[in-house]
Amino acid sequence: MIITLQGTVIAKGGTHLVVEVAGIGYQVFVNPAFLARLETGQEIRLWTHEYLREDARELYGFDSAAEHGLFRRLLDVSGVGPKMAVHILSLGPVGEIEKRIEQGDADWISTVPGVGKKTAQKIILELKGKLVGVDDVKGPDVEVLEALRGMGYSSEQARRALSAAPKGDKVEERLRAALRELAR
Structure with a gap:
């Protein structure tokens, strides 16, 4: 499963873009507002969702976790x-x-x-009542909460682990710390 892509936008279509990563072009469907902000030649990092059907394999991209x-x-x-x-x-x-x-x-x-x-x-x-609620969460913690939710942890588990984890400025550091807390 492809979770993130980091590369260069080499083409844009009406509903998708093509991101080149290590010489391979990935067609990624994105929301129209996000697509409008991107330029060909721009370096980007996307969170992705791979959608599989009998007749298709599609990749959807997102600006944040x-x-x-x-x-x-x-x-x-x-x-x-x-x-x-x-x-x-x-x-x-x-x-x-x-x-x-x-x-x-x-x-x-x-x-x-x-x-x-x-x-x-x-x-x-x-x-209703099942969403993470990012309004009260700031900085890298928003992405960490969503990453933990994407790994199958409940919102409550993710929030508890994040509050017990030492503070850091980078998403990766906070995510590692929260995962260590969850492993205890």
Whole structure:
């Protein structure tokens, strides 16, 4: 499974970009707002989700671990596929989307093309109270929490491990420290 990609944007399409890593080009689907900010030739690091179907193998890319984590939660909702989840992410920052889900703002969520009122209500019903809630978390801890959630730890386990871990400035340092706490 491919978790991150770091490389150079060598091409952009309507819904995807091509990232060259060690001479290999990966087609990565990203949300339209993120795609608009990227330039050909730009160096980037993406969190990724590999989506496998009988007839296709697709790679979805995200600007942060928090965005990746919300994408994965959206896929847990019946009727929400990867393309719809990516478009939902273009609504705004992860914290704003999570806040709107917690507030039950189906009208706002249904502004995404392809997301009707019923689907928006289903997203709210299935995710309300289950999101990490990044508003009260700062700096590298947002990405660490989402990385731990992506590894299968609950939000509560991730928060407890993070609060017990020594402080650090880098995501990698905080993640290692939190994993050590979880291993105890």
